[in-house]
Amino acid sequence: MRNSEIVCIVCPKGCRALVREKNRRVEITGTECARGAEYVRNEYIEPMRVLTTTLTVESGGKRRLSVRTDGKIKKKLLIPCVRYLKTVKAVPPIHMGEVIVENMLDTGMDLIATDEVE
Ligand code: SF4
Numbered sequence: 001m002r003n004s005e006i007v008c009i010v011c012p013k014g015c016r017a018l019v020r021e022k023n024r025r026v027e028i029t030g031t032e033c034a035r036g037a038e039y040v041r042n043e044y045i046e047p048m049r050v051l052t053t054t055l056t057v058e059s060g061g062k063r064r065l066s067v068r069t070d071g072k073i074k075k076k077l078l079i080p081c082v083r084y085l086k087t088v089k090a091v092p093p094i095h096m097g098e099v100i101v102e103n104m105l106d107t108g109m110d111l112i113a114t115d116e117v118e
Helices: 034-045 075-085
Strands: 002-007 016-022 025-029 052-057 064-069 099-101 111-113
Touching (some): 002 034, 016 034
Antiparallel strands (some): 002 016, 016 025, 052 064, 064 111, 099 111
């Protein structure tokens, strides 16, 4: 049996949920709505995050380019992705929304620019 406490961040109320898992059954208490229960279940089973970071720029007016994934990726893949991105250089000109890395590390998500470099 495994127990976890997860704070729901879907709304400002911040309900504290208790998740109990026994025989592969997940039971959630402490949430006050279905959206919160879904958030807590996903956080417990497979937390997902949008990755935001910066890349080295090969040349041009800026030294770093801000980027993010165009959707959520598994939280456990954040560190492997950040390590991989240390090997990637952005080559100007780059426009906002441009795909810098397609399907990053087979996550199914692209890495896109959130800034411009001429
Ligand atoms: S469980 Fe519902 S009411 Fe509670 S913090 Fe989450 S979204 Fe808000």
